[in-house]
Amino acid sequence: MKILVTGSSGQVGTNLCLALIQKGISVLGIDKRENTWTDQIPFMQRDLAIQGMPALAEISAENGEVSNPDLVVHLAANAKVHELVKDPRRAHENATITFNVLEFCRNHQLPIIFSSSREVYGRPNPPTVSEDTTDVFHILSPYAAYKMADEMLVYSYAHCYNLKYLVFRLSNVYGRYDGDLERMTRVIHIFIDQMSRGEPITIFDRSKTIDFTYVDDCINGLMLGIEKLVNGEVANETINLSSGNPTTLFHLAETIAANLSVTPQIIDKPIQPGEISFYVADLTRAKILLGYEPKIPLEEGIKRAVEWVKEWKPRR
Ligand SMILES: NC(=O)c1ccc[n+]([C@@H]2O[C@H](COP(=O)([O-])OP(=O)(O)OC[C@H]3O[C@@H](n4cnc5c(N)ncnc54)[C@H](O)[C@@H]3O)[C@@H](O)[C@H]2O)c1
Known part of the structure; x- marks a missing residue:
C-alpha cells in the first residue's frame, strides 16, 4: 500500500507515518514545515494553502515508492481552536488546504481520509454524542465552522x-x-510542563468534561480506517474516534499531579470563547464499522505521556 499523508510533521501525522512505515507501508509526508521529532518520514515541504498538492511526477521524483498512491490521509490544518478565535484567517486557510487536497483526489480518483473534530458538535448535552447530531446553528468557533465546511466539501465531492x-x-x-x-498549546503538555516546574496551572472551567484520546488508540482507529477504505470494505462514513471516557479538567490535573508527585496549585478561570464544555463520543459506529476498541484508559495514558515528556525533546 502507498499513502500520502498531509500534515505529516504534526502530532497525529508523525505518529501515523511512523506506524505505517513500521508496517512496511510506503509513505510520503507533505507538510509546510520539517518534522521536529524524526527524520524517518520521507517528506516534501509544501505549503498546501499556497502551492496546493504536488504533481504526481514531483511525488514520484521525491519518493518513487509512492508514485501511484492508493490513498490520501489529510491531516494538515491550523489546529488550535483558541488561536483561530484570535486569528480566524487561519481557520479560513484550512478550507483552502482541504479544497486543494480534494482537487488532487478528484483529479487522480484517490480515496481520502479527512481528520475532522468533535468541535463540529458545538455544545452538546450528556450522555454521549453520536455522529448524526451535528448542529450547524451552534458552531462555537471559526475552527469548528471550517471543519464543518471541510466535511461538507468532502460529502459534496463524494456526491x-x-x-x-x-x-x-x-x-x-x-x-x-x-x-x-x-x-502548540495543548492542555496536557502545558499542565505537565508547569507542574514539573512548580508553577501554578490555569484551568478554564474545572468541570469542563472531555474525551481525551491516547495517541495509540487514535492511530489504531486511523489504521483500521485506511485498511477498510483501501480494501473497499467501508466507505463514505463519518466516525467518532476517541476513548469514549469522560474526564473533567480537574481530574486531568489531579492525574498529572499524581504522576509527577506534586500538589497542583490551580488558578480558576471561566471557559474561553469558542471552547466546548462537554464532549463524550458515542463510539458505536467505530466499533461496528471498524472493530475499533479504545485500549488505553486516561490513567495509563497520562503515565505514558509524563514519562515521554521527561525523555523526549524536539530535535530543533
Ligand atoms: N490532535 C487532536 O487532538 C485533534 C483533535 C481534533 C481534530 N484534529 C485534527 O487532526 C489533524 C491533525 O492534528 P494534529 O494534532 O496532528 O495537528 P498538528 O498541528 O500537530 O499538525 C498539523 C500539521 O499541519 C501542518 N500544516 C498546517 N498548515 C499547512 C499548510 N498550509 N500546508 C502544509 N501543512 C500545513 C502543520 O505544519 C502541522 O505539522 C488536524 O486537521 C486537526 O484539526 C486533531
Whole structure:
C-alpha cells in the first residue's frame, strides 16, 4: 500500500507515518514545515494553502515508492481552536488546504481520509454524542465552522465526483510527539510542563468534561480506517474516534499531579470563547464499522505521556 499523508510533521501525522512505515507501508509526508521529532518520514515541504498538492511526477521524483498512491490521509490544518478565535484567517486557510487536497483526489480518483473534530458538535448535552447530531446553528468557533465546511466539501465531492472517503472526528489526542510547547498549546503538555516546574496551572472551567484520546488508540482507529477504505470494505462514513471516557479538567490535573508527585496549585478561570464544555463520543459506529476498541484508559495514558515528556525533546 502507498499513502500520502498531509500534515505529516504534526502530532497525529508523525505518529501515523511512523506506524505505517513500521508496517512496511510506503509513505510520503507533505507538510509546510520539517518534522521536529524524526527524520524517518520521507517528506516534501509544501505549503498546501499556497502551492496546493504536488504533481504526481514531483511525488514520484521525491519518493518513487509512492508514485501511484492508493490513498490520501489529510491531516494538515491550523489546529488550535483558541488561536483561530484570535486569528480566524487561519481557520479560513484550512478550507483552502482541504479544497486543494480534494482537487488532487478528484483529479487522480484517490480515496481520502479527512481528520475532522468533535468541535463540529458545538455544545452538546450528556450522555454521549453520536455522529448524526451535528448542529450547524451552534458552531462555537471559526475552527469548528471550517471543519464543518471541510466535511461538507468532502460529502459534496463524494456526491458529484464519486470520491470515496472516511471522515474521522478526533478528540483531544495526547501522548507522543505533541510536546513542542513553542508551537502548540495543548492542555496536557502545558499542565505537565508547569507542574514539573512548580508553577501554578490555569484551568478554564474545572468541570469542563472531555474525551481525551491516547495517541495509540487514535492511530489504531486511523489504521483500521485506511485498511477498510483501501480494501473497499467501508466507505463514505463519518466516525467518532476517541476513548469514549469522560474526564473533567480537574481530574486531568489531579492525574498529572499524581504522576509527577506534586500538589497542583490551580488558578480558576471561566471557559474561553469558542471552547466546548462537554464532549463524550458515542463510539458505536467505530466499533461496528471498524472493530475499533479504545485500549488505553486516561490513567495509563497520562503515565505514558509524563514519562515521554521527561525523555523526549524536539530535535530543533
Ligand atoms: N490532535 C487532536 O487532538 C485533534 C483533535 C481534533 C481534530 N484534529 C485534527 O487532526 C489533524 C491533525 O492534528 P494534529 O494534532 O496532528 O495537528 P498538528 O498541528 O500537530 O499538525 C498539523 C500539521 O499541519 C501542518 N500544516 C498546517 N498548515 C499547512 C499548510 N498550509 N500546508 C502544509 N501543512 C500545513 C502543520 O505544519 C502541522 O505539522 C488536524 O486537521 C486537526 O484539526 C486533531
